[in-house]
Amino acid sequence: MKKQIHLLGFAQNSVAPHSPGLWRHPKDEGQRHGEISYWIEIAQLLEEGKFDGIFFADVYGVYNVYRNSYKPGIQHAVQSPLHDPLLTISAMASATKNLGFASTISTTYIQPYYLARQLTTLDHLTKGRIGWNIVTSYLESEALNLGLKGKINREERYARAAEYMEVVYKLWEKSWEDGAIVADKESDTYTDPEKVHAINHKGKYFEVPGPHISNPSPQRTPVLFQAGASSKGRDFAAKNAEAIFCVQHDVEGMKAFSKDVRSRAKQVDRNEDDILIFPAMLPIVGSTEEEAKNKYKELQSLLSYDGAVSILSGHLGVDFSVYDPDQYIENIETDAIRGVFDLYVGGKKKWTIREAVMHRGLGNESVKFVGTPEQIADEMELWMDEGDINGFNINQATTPGTFRDFVKYVVPELQKRGRYRTEYEGTTLRENMFGKGNIQLADNHPAKKINISVPTLQ
Amino acid sequence: MKKQIHLLGFAQNSVAPHSPGLWRHPKDEGQRHGEISYWIEIAQLLEEGKFDGIFFADVYGVYNVYRNSYKPGIQHAVQSPLHDPLLTISAMASATKNLGFASTISTTYIQPYYLARQLTTLDHLTKGRIGWNIVTSYLESEALNLGLKGKINREERYARAAEYMEVVYKLWEKSWEDGAIVADKESDTYTDPEKVHAINHKGKYFEVPGPHISNPSPQRTPVLFQAGASSKGRDFAAKNAEAIFCVQHDVEGMKAFSKDVRSRAKQVDRNEDDILIFPAMLPIVGSTEEEAKNKYKELQSLLSYDGAVSILSGHLGVDFSVYDPDQYIENIETDAIRGVFDLYVGGKKKWTIREAVMHRGLGNESVKFVGTPEQIADEMELWMDEGDINGFNINQATTPGTFRDFVKYVVPELQKRGRYRTEYEGTTLRENMFGKGNIQLADNHPAKKINISVPTLQ
Numbered sequence: 001m002k003k004q005i006h007l008l009g010f011a012q013n014s015v016a017p018h019s020p021g022l023w024r025h026p027k028d029e030g031q032r033h034g035e036i037s038y039w040i041e042i043a044q045l046l047e048e049g050k051f052d053g054i055f056f057a058d059v060y061g062v063y064n065v066y067r068n069s070y071k072p073g074i075q076h077a078v079q080s081p082l083h084d085p086l087l088t089i090s091a092m093a094s095a096t097k098n099l100g101f102a103s104t105i106s107t108t109y110i111q112p113y114y115l116a117r118q119l120t121t122l123d124h125l126t127k128g129r130i131g132w133n134i135v136t137s138y139l140e141s142e143a144l145n146l147g148l149k150g151k152i153n154r155e156e157r158y159a160r161a162a163e164y165m166e167v168v169y170k171l172w173e174k175s176w177e178d179g180a181i182v183a184d185k186e187s188d189t190y191t192d193p194e195k196v197h198a199i200n201h202k203g204k205y206f207e208v209p210g211p212h213i214s215n216p217s218p219q220r221t222p223v224l225f226q227a228g229a230s231s232k233g234r235d236f237a238a239k240n241a242e243a244i245f246c247v248q249h250d251v252e253g254m255k256a257f258s259k260d261v262r263s264r265a266k267q268v269d270r271n272e273d274d275i276l277i278f279p280a281m282l283p284i285v286g287s288t289e290e291e292a293k294n295k296y297k298e299l300q301s302l303l304s305y306d307g308a309v310s311i312l313s314g315h316l317g318v319d320f321s322v323y324d325p326d327q328y329i330e331n332i333e334t335d336a337i338r339g340v341f342d343l344y345v346g347g348k349k350k351w352t353i354r355e356a357v358m359h360r361g362l363g364n365e366s367v368k369f370v371g372t373p374e375q376i377a378d379e380m381e382l383w384m385d386e387g388d389i390n391g392f393n394i395n396q397a398t399t400p401g402t403f404r405d406f407v408k409y410v411v412p413e414l415q416k417r418g419r420y421r422t423e424y425e426g427t428t429l430r431e432n433m434f435g436k437g438n439i440q441l442a443d444n445h446p447a448k449k450i451n452i453s454v455p456t457l458q
Numbered sequence: 459m460k461k462q463i464h465l466l467g468f469a470q471n472s473v474a475p476h477s478p479g480l481w482r483h484p485k486d487e488g489q490r491h492g493e494i495s496y497w498i499e500i501a502q503l504l505e506e507g508k509f510d511g512i513f514f515a516d517v518y519g520v521y522n523v524y525r526n527s528y529k530p531g532i533q534h535a536v537q538s539p540l541h542d543p544l545l546t547i548s549a550m551a552s553a554t555k556n557l558g559f560a561s562t563i564s565t566t567y568i569q570p571y572y573l574a575r576q577l578t579t580l581d582h583l584t585k586g587r588i589g590w591n592i593v594t595s596y597l598e599s600e601a602l603n604l605g606l607k608g609k610i611n612r613e614e615r616y617a618r619a620a621e622y623m624e625v626v627y628k629l630w631e632k633s634w635e636d637g638a639i640v641a642d643k644e645s646d647t648y649t650d651p652e653k654v655h656a657i658n659h660k661g662k663y664f665e666v667p668g669p670h671i672s673n674p675s676p677q678r679t680p681v682l683f684q685a686g687a688s689s690k691g692r693d694f695a696a697k698n699a700e701a702i703f704c705v706q707h708d709v710e711g712m713k714a715f716s717k718d719v720r721s722r723a724k725q726v727d728r729n730e731d732d733i734l735i736f737p738a739m740l741p742i743v744g745s746t747e748e749e750a751k752n753k754y755k756e757l758q759s760l761l762s763y764d765g766a767v768s769i770l771s772g773h774l775g776v777d778f779s780v781y782d783p784d785q786y787i788e789n790i791e792t793d794a795i796r797g798v799f800d801l802y803v804g805g806k807k808k809w810t811i812r813e814a815v816m817h818r819g820l821g822n823e824s825v826k827f828v829g830t831p832e833q834i835a836d837e838m839e840l841w842m843d844e845g846d847i848n849g850f851n852i853n854q855a856t857t858p859g860t861f862r863d864f865v866k867y868v869v870p871e872l873q874k875r876g877r878y879r880t881e882y883e884g885t886t887l888r889e890n891m892f893g894k895g896n897i898q899l900a901d902n903h904p905a906k907k908i909n910i911s912v913p914t915l916q
Contacts, residue, residue, distance in 0.1 A: 013579070015648060024643045031641065034582035034675075036552045060572065062671060070656070070669060077648035081639075081673035083579035091548035091583070094494045109572065113603040114518065121471070121541035124492035125549070145571040145666050181539075183489065185482040188762050190473060190535035198528070208603050211528060213520060215539035217492075304646050 003384055005419050006391030006433060008102070008278060009046045009403055012057040013083040018364035019397045020076050020307025022299065028398040034083060036091045042400050043092035043099055049407030050421050052432050053100025053131060054092070055225070055245070055393060056085035060109060061141030066306075066313035067321045070141070073314070076307030086118060093126040100429030102131030102225050108157060109137065109146045112167040113208055119222045120172065120214040128218030128428030128439060133225040134240065136161050139314060158232045163203045165240055169447035170199040172221045175212035191215070199452045221441050223429050238264035239446055243276040243433065245393050247365040254279060254387030262388070270444055276390035276433060279383070282363030282397060284370040285405045292370045299362055299397045305354060308361025316340060325354040363395040373409040377417060380410075384419075461842055463877050464849030464891060466560070466736060467504045467861055470515040471541040476822035477855045478534050478765025480757065486856040492541060494549045500858050501550035501557055507865030508879050510890050511558025511589060512550070513683070513703070513851060514543035518567055519599030524764075524771035525779045528599070531772070534765030544576060551584040558887030560589030560683050566615060567595065567604045570625040571666055577680045578630065578672040586676030586886030586897060591683040592698065594619045597772060616690045621661045623698055627905035628657040630679045633670035649673070657910045679899050681887045696722030697904055701734040701891065703851050705823040712737060712845030720846070728902055734848035734891060737841065740821030740855060742828040743863045750828045757820055757855045763812060766819025774798060783812040821853040831867040835875060838868075842877070 015030040016023040023030050032038035046054055062080055063073035074080055089101045101122070105115055123130040136157035137143070143151045152160070180195035199210035226241035228234060237244050244261060248254040262272040284299065286292030305325070313320045318337065329341045329351050341356045351359070362368065369376045383389055396402035414420035425436045434442075441447055473488040474481040481488050490496035504512055520538055521531035532538055547559045559580070563573055581588040594615035595601070601609045610618070638653035657668035684699035686692060695702050702719060706712040720730040742757065744750025763783070771778045776795065787799045787809055799814050809817070820826065827834045841847055854860035872878035883894045892900075899905055 021646060023641070023648055024646070034579075034673075036548055036583050040552065060575070060671065062669065070654075071651035074649050074651045074654050074669070075647050080671065081634075081649070082575070082671050083582060084575050087544060087576065087579045087583060088548055090494055090546055090550075091552040094498065094549040094552060109569065111567065111604045114567065117518070117540070117542050118545065121492075121545045124541060125494050125545060141667075145668065145671075146569045147664070176539075183481070188479060188482070188764070189533050190481055191532050191539070193529035193532045196528075196532050206605070209599075210603065211520065211532070213518065213538065213540050213603075215492075306646070 002418050004421065005380060005384060005414055006276060006278070007049070007051045008053050008055045008391070008393045009042070009051050010055050010057065010280065010393050010395045011042065011399075012079060013085045013088060014079050014081060015077040016399065017057060017079050018366075018395050019299070019303065019362050020078055020311060021302050021304025022398055023077055024302050025299070025398045025401070027401050030399045036088070039088045039092050040095045042403065043096050045400055045403055045407060047096045047099040049403070049411045050424065051099060052391070053102050053129070053429055055131070055133065056101075056103040058082075058085050058104040059139055059142060060106065060137070061139040061145055063139070063310050063314035064141050065317055065319050066310040068319060072306050073310045076304045076310060078307050078310045078314070086122065089122055090125050093129065098129070098424040098427060098432065100129045100131055100223070100432060101126060102133055102223065102429070104133040104135050106135050106137040106142075107161040107164040108152065109142065112164050112206060113171070113213075116168045116171040116212060117214050120212070120217045123217030123219050123222055128430070130217075130219065131223035131225055131243075131429055133227065133245070134161065134165070135227065138317070140317070154230065154232060158236055160205045161236065163205045165447075166203065166450065167199070167201050167206050167208050169221065169450050170201055170452050171208075171210060171212040172216070173441070173447050174450060174452045175199055175210050176216050178216070181215055197452055219428055219430055219440055221447055223433060234261060234264055237261065237275070238270070239268050241275055242430075242445075243278060246277065246279050248279050248387070249367050251383055251387045254383055254389060258388035268446070274442060274444070277388070278391050278393040279387070279389060280363070280366040280395050281392040282366040282368045282395040283376050283402065283406050283410060284368060284397065285373060285376060285409045287372065289371050289375065292372065296368070296370045300358060303358055303361050305358060309357050311364065312357060312360065320353065320357075323353055325357070326352050328352055329356060362397055366395040373413040376410050377413045377419070380414070381417070381419065460876050462879065463838060463842060463872055464734060464736070465507070465509045466511050466513040466849070466851045467500070467509050468513050468515065468738065468851050468853045469500065469857070470537060471543045471546060472537050472539060473535040474857065475515060475537050476824070476853050477757070477761065477820050478536050478769060479760055479762025480856055481535055482760050483757070483856045483859070485859050488857045494546070497546045497550050498553045500861065501554050503858055503861055503865060505554045505557040507861070507869045508882065509557060510849070511560050511587070511887055513589070513591065514559075514561040516540075516543050516562040517597055517600060518564065518595070519597045519603055521597070521768050521772035522599050523775055523777050524768040526777060530764050531768045534762045534768060536765050536768045536772070544580065547580055548583050551587065556587075556882040556885060556890065558587045558589055558681070558890065559584060560591055560681065560887070562591040562593050564593050564595040564600075565619040565622040566610065567600065570622050570664060571629070571671070574626045574629040574670060575672050578670070578675045581675030581677050581680055582672075586888070588675075588677065589681035589683055589701075589887055591685065591703070592619065592623070593685065596775070598775070612688065612690060616694055618663045619694065621663045623905075624661065624908065625657070625659050625664050625666050627679065627908050628659055628910050629666075629668060629670040630674070631899070631905050632908060632910045633657055633668050634674050636674070639673055655910055677886055677888055677898055679905055681891060692719060692722055695719065695733070696728070697726050699733055700888075700899075700903075701736060704735065704737050706737050706845070707825050709841055709845045712841055712847060716846035726904070732900060732902070735846070736849050736851040737845070737847060738821070738824035738853050739850040740824040740826045740853040741834050741860065741864050741868060742826060742855065743831060743834060743867050745830065747829050747833065750830065754826070754828045758816060761816055761819050763816060767815050769822065770815060770818065778811065778815075781811055783815070784810050786810055787814060820855055824853040831871040834868050835871045835877075838872070839875070839877060
């Protein structure tokens with residue numbers, strides 16, 4: 001069997017999260033993001049398309065780096081207004097059977113004991129369909145609103161995240177033994193207390209005695225996603241992640257990235273293929289190549305420059321309003337800024353800032369596959385085989401129009417080629433990603449090797 | 459029209475939360491609390507019974523005061539295992555139209571900026587059916603697991619909570635003006651940034667620049683519930699609460715409590731009837747008085763003493779294992795402990811500890827109304843009129859058996875007497891509690907009078 005493609009649908013609980021300005025498209029429905037019915041429709045659409053899951057980006061603050069103000073971000077609906085994605089999941093789960101739900105939650109602002117209960121709860125409610133995109137957060141506005149004096153530097157954030165993972169692994173994997181709930185009426189024992197252990201975690205950043213407040217869910221630990229692109233981020237992913245989101249713009253870059261991540265995984269005693277790699281991709285489908293290209297132009301014309309540059313400024317912590325948008329990137333004096341654009345426009349330095357920002361802005365960094373269903377499927381197969389990836393994180397220009405087109409036109413083409421499932425393999429997210437029977441973390445995952453000390457809180 | 463009775467259904471996302479041991483009842487379904495279908499069934503049942511809402515208790519830690527160990531609590535399913543109630547709400551909302559959802563969230567462990575988004579999100583998803591039970595938390599095990607060195611004393615908790623409310627009021631009521639979202643395609647303006655304000659809160663406990671990350675929901679501020687019984691708690695409620703949960707055991711005590719709360723409300727320039735008062739009540743219905751009494755006995759026989767005393771020890775922070783359960787309360791040397799029992803058994807000091815604990819344990823402190831539908835309705839009317847209350851927080855012995863019996867037998871009796879709605883007044887929780895058109899906080903509520911300073915974060 002050909003290597004199978006896995007798909008995730010990229011979303012956020014805001015208006016036009018990854019394509020600023022596209023709320024202006026006549027068919028865009030993002031303004032409905034506060035309605036349950038909107039999320040149920042999207043979930044059912046992705047399940048019809050046999051996606052592994054829907055993946056929610058999230059931040060906890062406004063974008064206020066551009067022009068040193070929150071106003072451009074607010075005006076152009078740059079991931080704003082933003083609602084909590086976790087709170088939509090049980091409604092979507094009640095209207096679907098197989099689709100997974102992976103959400104971004106930050107290790108910097110949510111206490112691990114609280115997060116552990118959130119994800120255990122959702123994994124119970126969905127019968128094992130939950131994933132977690134582990135982030136350490138990057139916006140200064142999040143830090144300031146959530147009780148810190150300022151953003152923690154990357155080194156410290158990752159050190160804290162490493163210990164955070166230790167805490168939640170102990171809670172999910174070691175605190176409650178299998179079969180702890182006995183519900184024995186005779187002895188008035190609902191849970192055998194000898195099978196529930198305090199974790200007594202005492203580290204540099206966290207002290208958590210435990211035990212976990214919730215009984216183990218079907219997957220125990222949710223499927224672990226991560227998206228760090230820095231070297232620190234990749235090391236963290238190599239150790240913890242079961243799937244990685246990434247951004248690459250050509251198949252050579254993709255190949256190099258995959259090779260790097262897989263070799264880092266081996267260095268921490270995991271297998272090369274223990275980590276599924278999902279580059280972000282924006283599909284723009286037409287019945288002819290020309291139609292697709294015209295569609296791309298139409299979408300570009302609705303993209304908001306101020307919105308796109310606000311989001312870029314926030315991601316990088318650099319206020320781009322100091323640069324003339326019509327100057328050539330190659331004329332910018334700061335190496336770091338030129339380097340950033342290299343990443344997005346593939347070293348084509350004759351671009352202006354405006355051109356590069358607009359190119360990047362549609363589908364927020366995603367590589368764009370523009371063409372007929374056959375052309376898009378060709379490109380996907382090429383990336384699968386040459387780029388050594390496992391699937392794609394499908395981004396949207398219009399919501400849910402992009403998903404709708406993709407499910408209607410590209411999915412059948414992938415199925416025809418034997419590249420894509422026609423039925424789900426299992427009912428849990430991990431099974432659909434790693435095969436029937438793989439409900440819980442693999443035995444060689446670091447979480448499985450953690451020991452908890454002998455309980456002292458008796 | 460006779461003064462109308464309002465009803466809330468008291469729940470928690472655990473097995474037999476307020477009647478330890480009752481999971482052993484042959485018809486109890488609490489073990490299904492991890493399933494979405496369980497919560498949808500309960501929500502539909504309460505909506506069929508025209509309840510104002512379902513009210514979720516919650517804690518973030520295990521009960522480990524009794525015997526200085528978490529083991530008795532774990533063994534007897536004392537609010538354990540416990541899942542997150544907020545995450546069930548969107549599923550219940552998608553299966554109902556009018557029922558409200560009020561959940562307990564602590565001001566001590568969740569950052570106000572994060573909580574504000576959670577509740578705004580849910581109020582959007584439910585189209586205005588959200589309430590918040592404001593608690594400051596009492597379990598040491600919560601503090602230790604959630605990043606504190608130990609429990610904060612009551613004085614400090616309430617001072618912190620007062621400032622917390624200021625922060626969330628600013629976010630909900632003052633950060634986004636009405637009509638801020640204009641979705642004007644011509645000017646590429648989704649939100650008018652001049653109508654969105656930073657709150658620039660700088661206080662003793664919190665610094666929150668804002669603006670709120672989410673646009674205003676139908677109710678803006680969720681309906682505010684509170685349950686503090688201490689003098690500090692009552693003052694807090696008088697200032698902030700729109701509804702109070704309380705525990706009283708006879709109509710005289712109820713009357714005194716209501717008088718006290720209503721006079722405190724007047725002292726802070728609110729009206730006597732701005733606060734709805736809901737005592738906890740466990741209804742045990744029979745077709746005859748004898749049948750009801752036998753049912754009470756049967757339920758008592760399934761109550762777990764160790765479970766009930768674990769929960770009491772946790773509530774009071776006193777390890778009752780040091781006392782012989784069969785000693786008379788009047789012989790206990792500690793005044794404070796005797797005083798506590800006075801509260802539950804109405805000064806009948808010839809009770810043993812065991813008798814008092816078992817009496818208290820069924821429906822966790824609730825007053826018990828045991829009898830025919832007519833007798834229960836009589837008692838409810840008496841409390842309404844003499845006790846000067848607005849309704850009841852209906853507790854359960856078996857779940858959802860108690861709700862089922864109440865909806866089937868008592869609700870029609872109340873309707874027959876003209877004491878209870880046959881149709882909902884509105885679609886938001888606040889309208890169903892305060893009448894059609896009262897969607898947002900009353901103008902005389904302190905939250906409406908808060909000023910935010912001129913934004914400095916531009």
